[in-house]
Amino acid sequence: MSGKFSMVAAINRAIDEAMAEDEGVILLGEDVAAKQGGGVFKISSGLTEKYGEHRIRATPISEQAIMGACVGAALAGFRPIAEIMLMNFVTVAMDQIVNHAAKLRFMSGGQTNVPLVIRTTTGVGVGFGGQHSDMLEAWFAHVPGLKIVTPSNPADAQGLMRSAIACNDPVIFIENILCYGMMAEAPEAGHRVPLGKAAVTREGRDCSIVTYGRTVIDAVTVADQLAEEGISVEVIDLRTIAPYDEETVVASVRKTGRAVVLHEAVKAYGTGAEISARLHEALFNELKAPVQRIGGAFSAVPMANALEQAWIPTKDGIKAAVRTTMSWKA
Amino acid sequence: MTIDRDKLLDIYTRTMKVARADEKFRGLLAGGSLAVIYYTVRGQELVSAAMMAALEPSDYLVTTYRGQHDQIAKGVPLGPLFAEIAGKATGTCKGKGGSMHITHPDSGVMVTTGVVGSGLPIANGLALASQNRGDGRVTVTCFGDGATNIGAFHEAMNMAQLWKLPVIFFCQNNRYGEHTAFADHTKVESVVARAAAYGMKGVQVDGNDAEAMYTVAKEAVDRARAGEGPTLIEAMCYRMMGHFFGADFSYMPKEHLTEMAAADPLPRLRKLMLDYQFTEGELDAIVAGIDAGVDAAWTFAVESPFPDTSEIRKDVFEEEIVA
Numbered sequence: 001m002s003g004k005f006s007m008v009a010a011i012n013r014a015i016d017e018a019m020a021e022d023e024g025v026i027l028l029g030e031d032v033a034a035k036q037g038g039g040v041f042k043i044s045s046g047l048t049e050k051y052g053e054h055r056i057r058a059t060p061i062s063e064q065a066i067m068g069a070c071v072g073a074a075l076a077g078f079r080p081i082a083e084i085m086l087m088n089f090v091t092v093a094m095d096q097i098v099n100h101a102a103k104l105r106f107m108s109g110g111q112t113n114v115p116l117v118i119r120t121t122t123g124v125g126v127g128f129g130g131q132h133s134d135m136l137e138a139w140f141a142h143v144p145g146l147k148i149v150t151p152s153n154p155a156d157a158q159g160l161m162r163s164a165i166a167c168n169d170p171v172i173f174i175e176n177i178l179c180y181g182m183m184a185e186a187p188e189a190g191h192r193v194p195l196g197k198a199a200v201t202r203e204g205r206d207c208s209i210v211t212y213g214r215t216v217i218d219a220v221t222v223a224d225q226l227a228e229e230g231i232s233v234e235v236i237d238l239r240t241i242a243p244y245d246e247e248t249v250v251a252s253v254r255k256t257g258r259a260v261v262l263h264e265a266v267k268a269y270g271t272g273a274e275i276s277a278r279l280h281e282a283l284f285n286e287l288k289a290p291v292q293r294i295g296g297a298f299s300a301v302p303m304a305n306a307l308e309q310a311w312i313p314t315k316d317g318i319k320a321a322v323r324t325t326m327s328w329k330a
Numbered sequence: 331m332t333i334d335r336d337k338l339l340d341i342y343t344r345t346m347k348v349a350r351a352d353e354k355f356r357g358l359l360a361g362g363s364l365a366v367i368y369y370t371v372r373g374q375e376l377v378s379a380a381m382m383a384a385l386e387p388s389d390y391l392v393t394t395y396r397g398q399h400d401q402i403a404k405g406v407p408l409g410p411l412f413a414e415i416a417g418k419a420t421g422t423c424k425g426k427g428g429s430m431h432i433t434h435p436d437s438g439v440m441v442t443t444g445v446v447g448s449g450l451p452i453a454n455g456l457a458l459a460s461q462n463r464g465d466g467r468v469t470v471t472c473f474g475d476g477a478t479n480i481g482a483f484h485e486a487m488n489m490a491q492l493w494k495l496p497v498i499f500f501c502q503n504n505r506y507g508e509h510t511a512f513a514d515h516t517k518v519e520s521v522v523a524r525a526a527a528y529g530m531k532g533v534q535v536d537g538n539d540a541e542a543m544y545t546v547a548k549e550a551v552d553r554a555r556a557g558e559g560p561t562l563i564e565a566m567c568y569r570m571m572g573h574f575f576g577a578d579f580s581y582m583p584k585e586h587l588t589e590m591a592a593a594d595p596l597p598r599l600r601k602l603m604l605d606y607q608f609t610e611g612e613l614d615a616i617v618a619g620i621d622a623g624v625d626a627a628w629t630f631a632v633e634s635p636f637p638d639t640s641e642i643r644k645d646v647f648e649e650e651i652v653a
Binding site for chain 2: 026055062072073080
């Protein structure tokens with residue numbers, strides 16, 4: 001494939017490639033088969049025709065049963081992909097994810113493992129309100145045994161999805177609805193991005209913005225704007241949220257001496273708190289300012305656009321946080 | 331005589347292995363030489379033995395925290411099983427799971443869960459893998475009557491029937507969900523009545539009747555293996571002690587206790603064995619052999635080392651956690 005392709009096409013392509021290589025790769029989820037149109041967001045479009053309804057299984061609206069079936073198939077050596085349409089619906093399947101998928105390798109003493117990918121989408125900014133918009137990555141990051149991945153661009157989506165399917169442990173793959181239409185140059189077939197490796201999306205000298213997913217785009221825009229003021233911002237895209245690439249993050253902040261951790265999820269108790277704490281532990285004497293955190297407000301995601309835009313981290317807010325680190329007086 | 335004599339002997343051997351191991355554990359707990367949470371299987375020995383006798387060793391099993399009867403009857407070796415319960419490095423799960431999380435894929439025991447109802451959706455996944463592979467395996471998932479009011483039961487039953495999965499939902503109706511009697515947790519007359527809600531075949535059986543229990547189990551296994559879909563089996567039995575070892579069960583009415591004692595599967599099975607022309611001497615010799623194995627397994631567990639603390643960093647992910 002050459003030319004530009006969308007985030008949706010990237011994810012579809014990665015799943016298609018993996019299914020062509022391995023009979024054990026199956027997809028379960030609501031509406032995912034051809035008969036239902038290939039999924040609400042068309043991620044599985046065209047796959048039923050190629051691989052059959054026994055591998056692309058449209059399910060009842062039964063998140064516990066979807067997740068449990070994927071856990072069981074994974075235990076039997078399959079590499080199932082569970083599509084949970086929206087991230088808030090993952091809460092219905094929490095027992096299977098937290099008590100089973102995450103822990104069975106450990107509790108069995110390594111006799112079994114759960115090579116499962118949980119695909120789910122979410123995002124603030126489209127007026128879906130409190131039960132269709134949350135980023136819940138911090139909940140899962142707190143559970144030993146789960147890996148969490150989120151792409152910020154189509155090429156990474158393809159490469160991270162291939163690596164997630166190949167991973168022998170459960171991976172939660174978070175997509176952002178607002179990024180689905182994003183277009184970019186398609187990478188080569190078989191492209192993979194390793195789990196646990198961050199990308200230095202933009203190099204800089206003065207302050208590091210550590211982020212992931214959709215807010216990478218905002219961070220890059222802010223970096224461009226601040227460059228005009230003579231502030232050189234480095235942007236780190238974690239790509240894997242947990243376990244994250246601490247080496248790359250620490251190396252960046254050691255160089256710049258300043259950091260802002262940015263995410264769309266609620267700021268309080270978010271992953272930014274963990275990353276900030278670890279940066280202070282590792283670099284306390286080298287930091288030129290305390291690490292700043294930016295995240296969503298402490299409320300349910302509101303519906304009204306005026307409220308939603310006030311809830312979500314803004315470019316002005318990110319700029320202000322960078323300036324705070326730049327002007328800090330010890 | 332409605333079942334094969336050799337099959338009955340097989341059921342008897344499995345039953346007594348479960349029974350003698352359970353008695354051993356209760357003795358150890360009562361005597362203070364073991365201090366762990368233990369959900370005794372007294373009263374449910376036969377239901378499990380007859381079900382597992384209808385399976386192949388390669389068939390899958392998913393069970394629950396009250397699962398020692400299922401695990402032993404399915405073939406988990408006693409040494410690693412006891413070592414696991416005692417938290418030893420030689421246990422089935424290196425001491426990292428314990429009695430509520432026994433796993434032994436070599437015997438087909440893929441998951442033991444401590445969460446009520448959670449095994450049913452997982453069993454569907456194992457069965458789905460078998461269906462796609464066409465490997466002919468059957469998956470059995472065990473649970474109590476208490477699990478039939480949780481959402482996972484209903485979601486799993488519906489999906490299994492929808493996809494005609496080779497799975498058997500094996501409800502051991504021991505009449506109590508923890509401390510709550512069946513009639514106090516649902517207005518449905520029986521568990522098996524719920525099968526109709528999913529268009530599934532359901533069979534209720536006196537689980538303490540070895541011939542009937544085995545016949546029902548075998549038919550469900552044959553159906554699943556032939557691709558004819560799942561069965562809900564409701565095996566009526568009794569939990570002859572408290573929810574866990576040492577727990578009070580004074581909430582059980584006197585009539586229930588009387589009924590329960592009369593239904594004890596062990597003397598009933600012994601009588602059936604004599605009807606099938608086995609001699610007292612043959613049966614005693616079988617039990618003596620089992621007891622020797624049980625004692626040897628416990629000695630193995632006691633003499634085994636505790637796990638190294640580095641195990642905390644292993645098996646979280648495929649790669650070890652950096653200390």
